[in-house]
Amino acid sequence: MGDPALSRRGFLAASAAAGVSMTALSGCGGDSDGGSSGTTTIEWWNISTTQPTKDVWAGLAKQFEAQNPRVKIKIVQLENDPYKSKMTALTASGKLPDIFHTWGGGVLKQQIDAGLVEDLTDKSKGWGDGLLSVAREPYLFDEKVYGVPFDIGMIGFWYNKALFKRAGVSEPPTTWSGFLDAVRKLKSAGITPLALAGKEKWPGMYYWAYLAMRTAGIDALRKADEDKDFTGDGFVQAGAHLQDLVDLQPFQKGFLGAAYSSPTGQAAAMGNGKAAMELMGQWAPVVEADAGKGIGADLGFFPFPAVEGGQGALTEVFGGGGGHALRKDAPQAAVDFLKFFASAATDTTLVKKTGVLPVVPAAESALTDPNLSAVQAQLKSATGFQLYLDQAYAPAVGQEVNDSVAGLIAGSKSAQQVAESITKVAKEEQ
Known part of the structure; x- marks a missing residue:
């Protein structure tokens, strides 16, 4: 892979694939499209540049849009290294995307300390707190929730x-x-x-x-x-x-x-x-x-x-996994999308089609590989979890x-x- 991120953060999501052109940070803030429709456009930055994950995630965005006609999801996909570089620059500028990929740990904490990340503690009650506990840990700081996992390992x-x-x-x-x-x-x-x-x-x-x-x-x-x-x-x-x-x-x-x-x-x-x-x-x-x-x-x-x-x-x-965080004061539609992405139906789709381990207990039935089931069992019985040191520190x-x-x-x-x-x-x- 050439970079620690490729394996640790998901082979399917970050392998050496054709690059995605850089997109300007145009939709932050969930602004209206300027017309009379009142449509809210949400920018979703992720690193899912390879198949099948790329098409699966695009399909999920379309599904969310169908359920929420006044919301448009603008997907910005970057390979791992360009993503990290761009996010470092955006953090320094004080302007992050509405929804963005995060591994948690020290990097997310820097963004939190800069006042750039939305506190999801109250907003995720009732659905976020039911996710696999070890999957949630990298995004918890001072008992507050700043990210929602979609993957763990x-x-x-x-x-x-x-x-x-x-x-x-x-x-x-x-x-x-x-x-x-x-x-x-x-x-x-x-x-x-x-x-x-x-x-x-x-x-x-x-x-x-x-x-x-x-x-x-x-x-x-x-x-x-x-x-x-x-x-x-x-x-x-x-x-x-x-x-x-x-x-x-x-x-x-x-x-x-x-x-x-x-x-x-x-x-x-x-x-x-x-x-x-x-x-x-x-x-x-x-x-x-x-x-x-x-x-x-x-x-x-x-x-x-x-x-x-x-x-x-x-x-x-x-170990570790992937999650999503929101920029400070992101619109409610962004929160709604995270809830949709953390649903049993979505997680089941991700497990079946992209090979991730389930973070929603109800999606475990979709796991059929015996070795991955063994990993899942270890995670569920874990008495402690340490994030990758090059992310934790x-x-x-x-x-x-x-x-x-x-x-x-x-x-x-x-x-x-x-x-x-x-x-x-x-x-x-x-």
């Missing part, structure tokens, strides 16, 4: 059951020591244990983030961000545990130059049966089948293992996490240096 290990069996690994490991033992068994059997896109730094970050959650605990990740200090023992231990894995040389040949979704990249190594595992989100099966051949019934999923003696729990998950801090962890995996940084580098950038951002 988590990172975990996707594995090849046939390769596990060949190596004598009878069950997916539930502890870190058991995981390292499985890696050793796979190597002894001549099997590449792990596929990794070392060229793109975000996949490596997943390991450190999860290990930090398991050692320091999920609350420590939030406190470290508040205190601007990632040098605590739990964070250094996370790096040390990752170093133990790196020392086993578990990744495919040439992993440092491998991309995520290219024909010779991480997903292809899994999809072609050349590696036993990859640490990736719920979109992984789609990308594995696209970049490689896919391994069908041999594909399984298990959560990131617990670390013995750590503060974290196996039921605390790391300020942008510069999140980037430093990616860069420093990549340095550790490449052999140029120690566990202590990773913790110190992230802390240094965090303090500079104060």
